[in-house]
Amino acid sequence: MHIQIQKTELPKEKYTDESKLGFGSLFTDHMFIADYNEAQGWHDARIVPYQPFSIDPASPVLHYSLEVFEGLKAYRYENGEVGLFRPELNCARLNQSAERMCLPQIDEALQLAAIETLVDLERDWVPSSSGTSLYIRPAMIGDGSRLGINKAQRHIFFIICSPSGSFYPNGIKPVRIHIEDRYVRAVIGGTGNVKTGGNYAASLLAAMKAKEKGFDQVLWLDGRENRNIEEVGAMNVMFVLDGKLVTPSLDGSILGGITRRSVLELAQSLGYQTVERAIPVDELFSAYHSGKLTEAFGVGTAAVISPIGELEYKGESILLGSTIGPVAKVLYDTLTGIQTGRLPDPYGWTHVVPRV
Ligand code: PLP
Ligand code: COI
Numbered sequence: 001m002h003i004q005i006q007k008t009e010l011p012k013e014k015y016t017d018e019s020k021l022g023f024g025s026l027f028t029d030h031m032f033i034a035d036y037n038e039a040q041g042w043h044d045a046r047i048v049p050y051q052p053f054s055i056d057p058a059s060p061v062l063h064y065s066l067e068v069f070e071g072l073k074a075y076r077y078e079n080g081e082v083g084l085f086r087p088e089l090n091c092a093r094l095n096q097s098a099e100r101m102c103l104p105q106i107d108e109a110l111q112l113a114a115i116e117t118l119v120d121l122e123r124d125w126v127p128s129s130s131g132t133s134l135y136i137r138p139a140m141i142g143d144g145s146r147l148g149i150n151k152a153q154r155h156i157f158f159i160i161c162s163p164s165g166s167f168y169p170n171g172i173k174p175v176r177i178h179i180e181d182r183y184v185r186a187v188i189g190g191t192g193n194v195k196t197g198g199n200y201a202a203s204l205l206a207a208m209k210a211k212e213k214g215f216d217q218v219l220w221l222d223g224r225e226n227r228n229i230e231e232v233g234a235m236n237v238m239f240v241l242d243g244k245l246v247t248p249s250l251d252g253s254i255l256g257g258i259t260r261r262s263v264l265e266l267a268q269s270l271g272y273q274t275v276e277r278a279i280p281v282d283e284l285f286s287a288y289h290s291g292k293l294t295e296a297f298g299v300g301t302a303a304v305i306s307p308i309g310e311l312e313y314k315g316e317s318i319l320l321g322s323t324i325g326p327v328a329k330v331l332y333d334t335l336t337g338i339q340t341g342r343l344p345d346p347y348g349w350t351h352v353v354p355r356v
Helices: 060-064 087-100 108-121 197-212 258-269 281-289 326-339
Strands: 030-037 041-049 067-069 072-076 082-085 133-143 154-164 175-179 217-221 229-232 236-241 244-247 274-276 293-300 304-313 316-319 350-352
Touching: 030 108, 041 108, 060 133, 067 087, 067 197, 082 108, 082 326, 087 108, 087 133, 087 258, 108 133, 108 154, 197 217, 229 236, 236 258, 244 258, 258 274, 258 293, 258 304, 258 326, 281 293, 281 304, 281 316, 293 326, 304 326
Parallel strands: 175 217, 175 304, 244 274
Antiparallel strands: 030 041, 030 154, 067 133, 072 082, 072 133, 082 350, 133 154, 217 229, 236 244, 236 293, 293 304, 304 316
């Protein structure tokens, strides 16, 4: 599908200090949009100046959260080129999420072409200092003018880009995590394993309460028994337990993170033993007390690899130190080295954005 490009006549002023880039609050000059209805399919693919768009006040996205999204990053390589990391996995996951939410499929080749064309146009916005990147947010929403609970009549797929630094305000400093014992995020059969806005809306209250107590995020337990570790608000979680890299298995209620998958694959090829299984919260505490739990960290596109310094549950804490642990450090250096083109990529994960 041809992508029409309308360039802005009023380019924004670019950031001057990359060290001050936070996460997701600054946007580039342009955005991608395409429309869908059953009669026409996807049509009018276009890149336009970044701007608000109008939707009907009765739109199902506003009332019933008919929405899915993705998150990936473009990195500046030392040779000046710009690269994406396994973008085809984000395109595939968007369609898996869309299927669960009764939204239309969008050809993965079109998604990738839209990302490439937009990032190519915005390549001057991709920052270069360590820990920075251009965060890319594709999303699809259901639009229409009927309040009945039904599939949407129209859909909009759009992509916006945000030059970003660290997801957590304290950078790579270990985060403090509250293990939630009252609210739940997802249950098997629900939507926890897809990337849809409602999951995050439902998580907000617990996250706000945890923030009031000084925690950075919430670690969710399974929704049925409140017993097994699931994931953190915006990242999957991993532990070094008895020398092995252990992470909750994808049982249907947690997001199958692309960083999770990549870190597991990397760890295996670096010779670590990896285990995907249920991890009861009690086991974590007894492993901590017996010295078997040596590291905990979150993994995600926005969060990269974030060491966890404290895990608090019902007033008791696991304290894991104020610096990144040795396993997380090796994985962080290798993963970010590949993502930014500093290290060779034997896995074929990097995807240089073509210049048009
Ligand atoms: N879990 C949740 C709930 C997330 O929002 C994210 C972020 O995308 C992740 C895990 C990590 O997924 P990925 O590594 O694909 O970014
Ligand atoms: C990401 O890592 O891409 C995320 O989606 C995090 C976001 C929910 C803030």
